[in-house]
Amino acid sequence: MSQQFTVTGMTCxxxxxxxxxxxxxxxxxxxxxxxxxxxxxxVQSTQPRETIAAAIREEGYSVDE
Structure with missing residues (x-):
């Protein structure tokens, strides 16, 4: 399943x-x-949206819902 996230804080x-x-x-x-x-x-993944968003947040980036 294809999912799209708006992620802020990525600079490089x-x-x-x-x-x-x-x-x-x-x-x-x-x-x-x-x-x-x-x-x-x-992201093309079978993981739930919130699981992917949580993994991104754990790296220190903001994920808009």
């Missing part, structure tokens, strides 16, 4: 890697596409 490639790593820790098969300029994170 390291931030993108941290968000990607956090998502892949809860779903190793997830596909993650990040558009940092527009604060968008698109």
């Amino acid at each position: 490639g390291h931030c993108e890697a941290a968000v990607t790593r956090a998502i892949k820790q809860i779903d190793g098969g997830a596909e993650v596409k990040i558009d940092r300029a527009n604060n968008l994170v698109e």
Whole structure:
């Protein structure tokens, strides 16, 4: 299932890697596409939306609902 998140606080490639790593820790098969300029994170995953959002928040980024 494709899910899109608005994530603020990503300022560099390291931030993108941290968000990607956090998502892949809860779903190793997830596909993650990040558009940092527009604060968008698109995730193909079977995990519930809130589980993915919580993983991103744990890395220190804000996720708009």
